[in-house]
Amino acid sequence: MTFLSDNWMKIAVALGIGLLIGVERERRKGAGRDRAPAGIRTYAVTALLGALAFELGGIPLLAVVTLSVAGFIALGYFRTRSQRDPGLTSEFVQLLTLLLGALAMREPLLASSLGVTVALLLAARTRIHTFVRKTLTEAELHDALVLAGAALVVLPLMPDRYMGPFNAINPHTLWIIVVLMMAISAGGYIALRLFGPRYGLPVAGLASGFVSSSATIASMGTLAKQRPELMPAAVGGAVLSTVATITQMAIVLGATHPATLAAMAVPLLSAGFMAVAYGAWFFMKALRQKIPETIEMGRAFSFRTALILATTMGAVLLVAAALNAWLGSAGLIAGTAIAGFADTHSPAVSVASLAAGGKLEATQTILPILLAMSTNTATKMILAASNGGSHFALQVIPGLLLTIAAGWLGGLQAMMN
Template identity: 30%
Template sequence: MSLPEVKWPYPISLMRLSLALALGLLIGLERERRGKEAGLRTFGFIALLGGMGGVLGDSYAYLILALVGLLTIFLNMQRLRTNETAELTTSAAMIITCVAGILCGKGHTATPASIMVIVTALLAWKDRLTGFSLGLTENEMRSALLLAILAIVIYPALPEGAIGPWKLIEPRTAWVTVILIAGIGFANYVLWKMYGTRGIVMAGFLGGLVNSSITVSELAARARDKHRDTISAAYRGILLATGAMLIRNGGLLVILAPSVALTATMPFVVMLLVTGAWFFVDRNATRQISSDPTGQVELPLPFSLAAALKFGLIFLVLHVAGVLAQQAFGEAGFYVVSVIGGVVSSASAVAAAASLVDNGSIPVHVASTGAVIASLASVAINLPLVMRSNNRALVLRLSLAMLTITVLGVIAALLAQPMLSFLLENVPGLEQLLPVPVPL
């Protein structure tokens, strides 16, 4: 084969090969740190070879990939000859590095970079992942398999579009919401199991992502001993659970309805800032929070069929109720449904509001306000749980914090749409910078 007769633009080719080399050095650094035979230089060379193959063309890319495959065979033969175990993980990493280099040579950037970061993370977290997998219980494994079945097997079998006599139910939309909410809880459960509670940050924040009410109830119950440090830990943990709930609901809007998320950005940011301010008002907040005596906050299993049916049923009820309330009573009816939904499940209520915008049942600003109302209802419902502590000072402090969050959140929600309209009218070029169009 002769070299292809093309004129390579020097800056573009240099950028592609430099990206390939950087990604190879990233994974090679991790292998070098672990004392592997294929380390920093080897992986750098492999990535650079792959980049050159991608620049030269498909034939050279295949040839270089085959040569890297032979290199992995030679590496494992040498290891086996010295009565050592085969380097299967390193061999797989070498082949992936070569493919990523080829992608870089062809002009890809985000895809090979993401792949190499993920591979490096898997290699670096070997001990954590091994310990986690060995510590899996049978129920946890069943939960993971059930989540996979619901996402990969059942979802494609559901009918597309709206069904029913009034076209109010969209099975796939409801199921996507179920999988999304359950996936957040599952990922959080994995982090919880890998890293433990590790003090108030992990107990409050990660617990709030799964279920803020459960976390608030547990932390409030631990403040019954009247110890100052325990009360301070419960105070901060409850605020962190509230902040985690707001982040989760805002994240659902970003994924399911970006236009609603853009309109709701101001109230959610304001509520998060107020929550953070009250967190740092605590006089013990500057202490090392990893030593907070929160103990273990028990979480349910990462996923179960009952949880899936619960989320799906709540979502469908709120979706249908929102449409009917909007048609019968206008915006006020939808807001009432949002309040009720926030008390039952704020995540399902926010997802229902996003789905109603997607099918054109309600305008963007109504869905945005409904999502904020559902989140505020979730904040308010936690106050009766705080009273479990039987600590007057803690209840008073948290009541004042929740009241401030609610009032400022409502004000921000009322001002969000006029403020966004004002900015779009008076800031030239702002509309082009927004990721989605905003109907005014």
């Protein structure tokens, strides 16, 4: 932006950064003999010092000034080290303020954004500490680290090319799906923690459906069988879990091959609308029911399940590619339909990957994906009957049938266009 090209405006940005951070530090400075040595004036001057050092002498002068300021900060730290917990936050923030002041002379917008971020982090100190120490459990911290490692460490190392028999497997694409599945499951877990049981089992079913819709239907059926008074809420949660399945389907298809998602847009929207409508009916009934005190949270996601999913997707890719090569489209349809009994996402991703590799047209993916969704619906119907009994099944199965029927109607319309 041109109005920030003038040096005076850049210096003003540096001063603003120093004042913003300084205001927050001044409030935590304390009083008396144990007060912190740096307050609003010190941080403002530090930011200006960084800006002027960079403007007058570039990197060499900035390095000298940074070392000098670091020396003074060290002296201030030793003066306060007798306190029970002096910490190092203020000292590092003061050095960061100096560097942000220098950055403002080159990239004022970036420097101001970082300055605001630092101030927000400092101001949210109490909330962050409370969240980490009291709200976040050890298992949740472990899951967060696993997800971060999978996304930030493993994913960049995965080769992004098709390889193996029939050139059917792209490790980078498979790992993206694994990361997405873990992230989506974690999102459902967070939603369940935020909303809690006060909105009843339908919200819990929707959130748990991001982990496994089939498992959710089975658990809801077991609960409904044990506590018949929760039947409407359990049915609503069971049906709404299919909304999570459809949402996951849209996300993984978009990540694998956007053209396949575009081809499946009408079927997915039709099925999703029907699932939402049927589940919402039972949700309204559930709001008038007695709400359980607690809901078992479990883990945010299962890394083992994600790895099994990756292996399954790879196997399905190989089988689908082999059947497609040997038998043509008939082999592909049979392979995805069979795989759908175990999981609906694996065959869908496999078909989308074949389309991404140029082996299928986007419109040719509609039929096999709908078949996989249909066979997976059959699995859910069996679980509903075996775990929830006839009363539960007679309420859940119509919703499942209406949902897949709506998907087929949308699919037929998409294939005819």
